[in-house]
Amino acid sequence: xxxxxxxxxxxxxxxxxxxxxxxxxxxxxxxxxxxxxxxxxxxxxxxxxxxxxxxxxxxxxxxxxxxxxxxxxxxxxxxxxxxx
Numbered sequence: 501x502x503x504x505x506x507x508x509x510x511x512x513x514x515x516x517x518x519x520x521x522x523x524x525x526x527x528x529x530x531x532x533x534x535x536x537x538x539x540x541x542x543x544x545x546x547x548x549x550x551x552x553x554x555x556x557x558x559x560x561x562x563x564x565x566x567x568x569x570x571x572x573x574x575x576x577x578x579x580x581x582x583x584x
Contacts (some may be wrong), residue, residue: 501554506576507580510569518541528570554580 501531511523514532521536532538547563547566551558554576558566565575 501580510572517532517546529568
């Protein structure tokens with residue numbers, strides 16, 4: 501997966517979970533929970549949806565890598581590159 505594809509997937513997943521969120525104002529290093537004011541259930545839904553879209557299981561220990569656009573995209577690119 502290329503980085504721009506990963507960013508699109510992250511944004512699409514966030515938009516599905518939080519349809520009224522202004523993702524254009526979200527910077528690459530802004531924490532989702534702060535910038536979008538999402539709660540734990542929304543964050544969990546985002547993680548689950550991202551796992552469904554990518555086809556791989558996202559473990560609890562992976563969630564710290566999925567808190568910003570930049571970190572999430574980097575995680576997805578690395579995860580698809582190593583085949584896990």
